[in-house]
Structures are given as C-alpha cells and as structure tokens.
Amino acid sequence: MDDSLLVEAIRAGDPQAPRELIARFQGVVFGLCHRMLNHRHDAEDAAQETFIRALRGIFGFDSSRPIRPWLLEIAANRCRTALASRARRPIPAGLGEAFDVADHRPEAANALDLAGELELAIGRLRPEYRLVFTLYHEQNLSYDEVARAVDRPVGTVKTWLHRARAELAGHLAERGARC
Amino acid sequence: MNCRDFNHVWNRLLDDEPRSRRRFDAQFAATRLELESRLREHAAACETCRVRHRRFETLQRALRAWAVRPPAPSPSSPLLAERVLRAVAPRRRRARVVASTLAAAVVAAVAIGFLKPPLRPDAEIKPPPTVAEPATESSLLRAAVNNATAASWQLARLTTEPAARLGREMIDASFPTREPPVLELALLEPSPTPATDSDSFAPELFSRMGGYLTAGVQPVSTSAREAFGFLRPPTPR
Numbered sequence: 245m246d247d248s249l250l251v252e253a254i255r256a257g258d259p260q261a262p263r264e265l266i267a268r269f270q271g272v273v274f275g276l277c278h279r280m281l282n283h284r285h286d287a288e289d290a291a292q293e294t295f296i297r298a299l300r301g302i303f304g305f306d307s308s309r310p311i312r313p314w315l316l317e318i319a320a321n322r323c324r325t326a327l328a329s330r331a332r333r334p335i336p337a338g339l340g341e342a343f344d345v346a347d348h349r350p351e352a353a354n355a356l357d358l359a360g361e362l363e364l365a366i367g368r369l370r371p372e373y374r375l376v377f378t379l380y381h382e383q384n385l386s387y388d389e390v391a392r393a394v395d396r397p398v399g400t401v402k403t404w405l406h407r408a409r410a411e412l413a414g415h416l417a418e419r420g421a422r423c
Numbered sequence: 424m425n426c427r428d429f430n431h432v433w434n435r436l437l438d439d440e441p442r443s444r445r446r447f448d449a450q451f452a453a454t455r456l457e458l459e460s461r462l463r464e465h466a467a468a469c470e471t472c473r474v475r476h477r478r479f480e481t482l483q484r485a486l487r488a489w490a491v492r493p494p495a496p497s498p499s500s501p502l503l504a505e506r507v508l509r510a511v512a513p514r515r516r517r518a519r520v521v522a523s524t525l526a527a528a529v530v531a532a533v534a535i536g537f538l539k540p541p542l543r544p545d546a547e548i549k550p551p552p553t554v555a556e557p558a559t560e561s562s563l564l565r566a567a568v569n570n571a572t573a574a575s576w577q578l579a580r581l582t583t584e585p586a587a588r589l590g591r592e593m594i595d596a597s598f599p600t601r602e603p604p605v606l607e608l609a610l611l612e613p614s615p616t617p618a619t620d621s622d623s624f625a626p627e628l629f630s631r632m633g634g635y636l637t638a639g640v641q642p643v644s645t646s647a648r649e650a651f652g653f654l655r656p657p658t659p660r
Contacts, residue, residue, distance in 0.1 A: 413478035
C-alpha cells in the first residue's frame with residue numbers, strides 16, 4: 245500500500261491503517277526527534293505527540309503532497325516546542341553536559357571515527373541550524389520542504405544550512421579530524 | 424574563480440551530497456569533477472581558501488561516512504502505536520464514560536442519603552468539605568458526589584422537619600391528658616390512656632385521632648387532617 249492509499253485508509257476508519265503509518269514512519273520521526281533533543285525519552289514523547297497530531301489532523305492533510313515531509317514538519321514543530329520548554333526549566337546540575345552529547349551509541353563515542361566526530365559536532369550546533377542540517381542531509385528533504393517544515397523562507401534556510409556547514413567544518417578542524 | 428565563488432561552489436557541491444549518493448549519471452559526475460577541479464586550483468593559489476578547502480573536504484568525507492551509519496534504535500512499534508491510538512481514541516467514547524460515571528455517582532449519593540440515619544430537626548447542615556486540588560477528572564467526580572450528597576441532605580431536611588412537626592401535633596392532640604375541647608367531650612367517650620399496653624396503644628390512638636378529625640378538632644392543622652383523613656370513620660349518607 246503506498247502512502248496516499250494509507251492516508252485514505254486512515255480516513256476511511258481502517259483500524260490497522262494508523263498502526264501501519266506508525267510502523268512505516270516511526271524510525272524517520274524518532275530519528276529527527278532524537279537528533280534534535282539528544283534525549284531518548286524526550287524523543288519518544290515528541291515522536292508520540294507527532295503521530296497523535298498527525299492522526300488527529302489527517303483530514304486536513306493535502307493528500308497530493310507526500311506524507312513524509314508533512315510528518316517531519318510536525319515532528320520539527322514538536323521538537324522546537326520541547327526545546328523551548330526545556331530552555332524555560334532549569335537543568336539539574338551535571339546534566340548540562342549530557343545534552344551536549346549527540347548520541348550514546350558506541351560507534352558515535354569513538355573520537356577517531358569521522359562520522360562520530362560529525363555526530364558530536366552536530367550536537368553542538370544551534371537548534372535551528374541543527375534542524376535544517378538534519379532535515380536536509382539526514383532526512384533528504386528539499387530546500388522547499390525544509391523551509392515549510394521550519395516555517396522560514398528558502399533564503400533563510402540556505403543561509404542557516406551554509407552557516408551550519410561552516411561551523412561543522414570548524415568543529416571538525418578543532419577536534420583534529422582529517423580526511 | 425574568486426573567494427566568494429569558492430564558497431558558493433563548495434556549498435553547491437555539499438548541497439548535492441545527499442543526491443550524489445543516489446545519482447549515477449555521467450553528466451552529473453562530470454559536472455562534479457569539473458567543479459572540484461576548479462576548487463582545487465583556487466585553493467592552490469589562495470592561502471585563506473586553502474584552509475577552508477581542507478576543512479570542507481573533511482566535512483564532505485564526514486558526511487559520506489555519517490550517511491551510512493546505522494540509525495538510532497527507535498522505540499518498539501506496537502508500544503508506540505498503542506499509546507498513540509489510545510490518545511486519539513474518539514473523544515465521544517471518553518465523554519460517555521465520564522457521563523456514565525457521574526450518573527452512577529449521583530445515584531449512589533442519593534441512595535446513601537436515604538440510607539443514612541434521619542437528621543435531627545435542630546441539627547445544622549454542614550456544607551460538604553471542599554478539597555483544594557487541581558481540577559482532574561477524579562476531583563471533578565468527587566466534587567459532583569459531594570454536591571449530590573449535600574442536595575440529598577437538604578431534601579431530607581426539608582421534607583422531614585414538617586413531617587415530624589405534623590406527627591407530633593397529631594400525637595399531642597390524641598392524648599387525653601390535655602384539656603380537650605368542648606366539642607370533643609360531646610362526641611367521644613373518654614378512655615384511659617393505654618400507654619403501657621403496647622398491643623392496644625396504636626389502634627386506640629388511631630381511632631381517637633380519627634374521631635378528632637371527624638369532629639374538626641382544632642389542634643390538628645388542616646394539613647394534618649388531610650394527611651390523616653383516611654382514619655376518619657365512614658360518613659353516613
């Protein structure tokens with residue numbers, strides 16, 4: 245079943261269709277949330293909220309569009325909201341560094357690994373830079389789709405992405421990473 | 424190529440990076456090779472851009488390595504699906520559950536009101552205790568039960584008090600210890616008060632009250648006469 249048929253099945257009340265939507269896109273949605281929030285539980289909550297909002301708003305979705313960018317757009321909004329509420333609450337002592345670490349997987353922790361270094365560097369980017377970088381380079385969205393997801397003009401997205409790359413290149417150089 | 428073009432071309436190459444993994448046509452590859460060659464030429468001639476060139480080359484390779492890494496393990500799909508589907512369950516069903524619970528609570532409160540011992544006439548009705556807590560579903564339910572209980576007590580008080588007063592008036596009027604009205608003396612034969620005879624007390628009392636009512640004895644109010652009218656002996660036509 246392709247994505248547009250899946251959307252129609254959800255709208256028609258097929259009880260299995262929402263499960264199929266979640267199974268099909270949870271990796272993509274969770275991946276973005278985890279990248280943005282750097283915290284597994286927060287990412288799970290954000291992914292859950294993303295699907296809840298998507299299913300509630302499925303009748304308002306333009307089915308001529310692909311569903312994946314739409315889901316990522318909702319996920320990006322949930323992540324921004326989560327980051328904003330996180331910024332408002334005080335971080336307990338000792339946890340500040342934990343948020344700075346991009347991933348806890350063993351391969352990412354290896355400082356000699358170029359991909360692991362990039363993971364760490366992405367985790368240090370400003371949230372808006374990290375979001376456009378992730379949506380473009382990891383989720384493979386186009387500039388237009390990224391612009392829609394972050395609710396900014398394409399020109400702003402390009403500027404943020406170029407700055408993100410420059411910062412990442414600088415971080416890699418500081419860490420002594422060489423090709 | 425100047426330094427500004429150098430940055431622009433590098434970003435163009437990096438823009439194409441996600442697509443370059445999926446595109447294998449010769450034209451695309453040739454264009455990329457051409458651009459990379461021009462970048463190298465400029466970097467060789469420009470000290471500032473040489474540093475940037477090395478950094479962007481490192482970033483490009485890091486992006487390629489990063490793109491093929493395994494994704495972060497996502498949560499269990501059925502668990503997530505269950506949580507999501509529970510949250511998006513039709514609100515009508517939840518509203519029906521809440522309404523049924525409230526209705527059951529009201530019925531229970533009314534039943535409790537009837538089963539509780541009667542309130543003394545001089546007892547004061549105290550309002551239900553108010554508990555300061557956030558307005559959750561359970562606190563709303565508790566408040567509804569409290570309100571229903573208070574309403575039941577108020578109803579019991581309003582109906583019990585006049586009934587008790589009425590009964591007392593009737594009983595007071597039935598005892599011959601009081602000075603009976605003149606009319607009563609003319610119509611009824613005096614008899615001893617059967618206070619110690621539990622078997623004969625009630626019939627005697629009732630028949631006496633019926634007699635009083637027939638005679639239109641005044642201590643009994645109009646309401647009492649109407650209420651106990653069934654005790655009157657049949658009126659001959």
